[in-house]
Amino acid sequence: MYEVTIIKSFSAAHLLAEIGGKCEELHGHNFKVEVTVGAMELNEEGILIDFRLVKKWLGEVLGRMDHQHLNDLPFFAGLNPSSENIARCIYKEMQKQAEGDAVKVLRVTVWESESAAVSYSEER
Secondary structure, eight states, X not given: OEEEEEEEEEEEEEOOTTSOSGGGSOEEEEEEEEEEEEESSOOTTSOSSOHHHHHXXXXXXXXXXXXXXXXXXXGGTTSOOOHHHHHHHHXXXXXXXXXXXXXXXXXXXXXXXXXXXXXXXXXX
8 A cells, every 4th residue: 555644734723622621611723734645557648636726625625724712613513623524524534535545544643732743534
């Protein structure tokens, strides 16, 4: 399997209901996001996918979250915008972007700090 990983960042605010502690108050993070796409075969040009295309897809997804209050976004209606749910949201949106392409979104990792990250994938 070939894999390509793109890393981008965005800044946003959120609050996490009913978990206790300071995170229940409005606060923000400079999130770092890693998206990995993959496939078993290379294309006719001998590459998995053009890095620029995956960067574009991720930029479009993160552009809808950047400098936003995540609790107000439709995807998080009824959900805590935790790093876990942010990773799942980005994964789902990246899947839509990759439809019709030969690659599959394998994993999304969201770092909310230099020492804390979560990953989401639909592979078992």
